[in-house]
Amino acid sequence: MRVLLTAINAKYIHSNLAVYSLRAYAAPYRDRIETAEFTINQQQDYILQRIYEKKPDILAFSCYIWNVETVLSLARDIALVLPETKIWLGGPEVSYNGEELLKTYPEITGIMRGEGEKSFLSLLEYYLENKGEPEEIGGILFRKKDGSIGQGRPEWPALLPLDEIPFPYQDTEDFAHRIIYYESSRGCPFACSYCLSSLDRSVRLRSIPLVLKELQFFLDHKVPQVKFVDRTFNCSHSHAMAVWSYIREHDNGVTNFHFEIEGDLLREDELELLGQMRPGLVQLEIGVQSVNPRTLAAVNRKADFEKIARACRKLKAAGRQHLHLDLIAGLPWEDFDSFRESFRQVYALGPHELQLGFLKVLKGSGIEREADSLEMVRRHRPPYEVLYTGWMSFADLLRLKGVEEMLEVYYNSGQFSVTVAALEKQFANPFDLYDGLAEACREKGAFDVSLSRMQRLNMLRDFIRKEEKLPAAVGDQLLLQDWYLRENAKTRPEWAPDLTAWKSVIAGFYRSQDRRNRYLPDYGQYDWKQVMHMTHLEPFLDGDGAPQAWFLFDYRHRDPITGNARMSRIEENPA
Structure with a gap:
């Protein structure tokens, strides 16, 4: 039997960690498992054709808010052209309404809920080895032969120690132009009611020796970016320090690492370590969400904005990390004026990127259960974004x-x-x-x-x-x-301004070996015409058309954080 694990990503540069983890854990059947990755921007006809050409006996989709409607539409078509194929769904978008989906979509064979590694392996043992019965598999809902809906063992499989999940990228070589996702922990110690991670408050860490070995694999392959999917990477101080120290000491000059962290947990030794890194080596994303205390209390978010602000200012002053801060609009007790104030305070921290997101009332989340009492109305379709609240x-x-x-x-x-x-x-x-x-x-x-x-x-x-x-x-x-x-x-x-009148002055600047040595010392192997083509000299004119200043733009030297060219003010008359 042929097994196809399928991901439909939001963008081409994204990869899907889930399908690789499932395949890695199902090691005894690895040779029978293929993975296929598509994007939501591709035509469904194209995706259908590619899946049909592979003719899988078992087809499993990884489902999220951005792709679930595409997956469900494809499932109906696949059932028509490959009627013998067993279609299984898994992922956060189907874990909390599985029975409803099975009733609505008779084409679906079953649903894996929650963490899928153990459930997936047990399903393969059932299909490929005739081992056991679906009722004995934890964490699944399935369609019985008579069309009714059955459930596996009432208890879900025990949560896996992360060290038991094999490294998912060992056989992968195609890292070019892709963001690689990696997890060194699962779960979150916090209970923010808008987040599904709040449902699993037990944090499990992958052991540091194993994490460092796997990071070295990425460094050896010069992967452009590794994005940690840990919900709160720095919830364990020792874990964060070990990883960040290794990254600093083994920097290959190419790979950068992205972490989602809790800003008010950053300690002085962590800030000091981050301040010693190559600029651009690490990107930090901090979810502030709001500075309104009543709003934060309403969503069970414990955050100290003063500590967050202090940490962000130190990170900005050091200038070593790309700093990404998040705000969420549509939270309870946050009206327009309150959000405007949250924006002001977070913007003042000077992040390189400030993401203004909108509350998504996710299925299974705490805030979904409280939506009526909080006067929240959301869209009926994914991504379930809030339409209005009692305050907005x-x-x-x-x-x-x-x-x-x-x-x-x-x-x-x-x-x-x-x-x-x-x-x-x-x-x-x-x-x-x-x-x-x-x-x-x-x-x-x-x-x-x-x-x-x-x-x-x-x-x-x-x-x-x-x-x-x-x-x-x-x-x-x-x-x-x-x-x-x-x-x-x-x-x-x-x-x-038309630079025609200044062409001779600009050319004179580049002809001068002395000026090239002074302002562009790294261009010694090029003649003056090549240097003039590779850089730009711009006069800034006053109201009478006379230069107030000249600025030189050097594109070989860019800010590693912003990507902007190096700009120098010429303190002399180029003529």
Whole structure:
């Protein structure tokens, strides 16, 4: 019999740890198990064709909020073209409503609930070895021969010690252009009611010798990024210190590591260690969610924002990590003004990325059970995003959607950092900057079309001129800096000064060996014309067209955190 473990990921660069872990744990049948990964952006006809060509006897899907509707649609079609195939589902999106799904979709053979390694292995023993009966398998629901729904052992399989799960990537070589997911722990010590991790508060750690051995595998293969899926990586101080110390000591200059951590758990020795790392080696994601104490209490989230803020300031001052902070809109007791204040305080910490997310009332979560009492109304379909609450109207949330879009475009992208840094200071609350940009986009119908980087630049320029928060000439200079910080653009904005009159001055700067040695010492192997092509020299002119300053953009040397080119102010007249 042929077994196919199938993942439908959100993006091509993502990989699915679940299917690899299931295959690794089912080691006795590894030769009969294939994996297939697709994305939600691919046509269902294409996915159906590829699955049909493999003709699996057992087909298992990994189900999440982003792919479950695609999976259920495919299941119906697969049952028509491969009627003998057994279709099994697993994952968080089917673990809490399995009986309902089996009643609604007769094409589905069964559902694995919760952790799937033991259940999957037992299913293979049943199908491939005729060993036991489905009723004896823990953690499953299944369709009986008469069409009724049966259940495996009432108790789910005992939670596995993580060291018993083999390393899932041992036979994998294709790491190019992919994010690799890795877990060194399961469970979470906290009980945030909006999160499914709160249902498993027992934290299990993979042993440090095993973790370090597996990290070395990634380092040896120069995997671009390893993303730890641990829900709170630093809940164990000794575990975090051991992993971070190893990463620092064995840095290969290529691989970076992403961790979700609890900011108020960071200790001084951890901050000191993180401050010794190569810039960009580690990315840290901290979920703040809200600074409203009543909101945090309502969702059982214990967090000390002052400690989080203190840790973030130290991380920013050290400048070694990409810092990603999260906020959630739509939480109980958080109205529009309260969220605006949460935004202000978190934005002030200066993260490299601030994610404005919207509450998802997940099946099986504590907040789902409390939704009625909390006056929460959510979408009926995945991802079950909240539509309104007793504190936040649908109109409020739509307005925040606009803020989210502007935050992504003008802040998180890093493409307008110089202009935004100057502009945000002109607002009492930086939230109002992004709210104003969203309103300007709505007025122009810009949310209805896909804009190029040039169009976004021009949108920001129009906003600056309309709001008059900065002198127009200053705004233009800042925008030009942003334009060239990101790339050596060959197309200039139509409003940018014509450099024709300055061509001889610019060429003279590059002809000077002395100036090239002083400002661009790493370009010694190139002649002046090549260096001029590889870098950019921009004059910033006053109202009379005379240069106020010259800036040199060096694209061979980029900030390892932001990706921006190195920019130098030329302190002499290039002529």
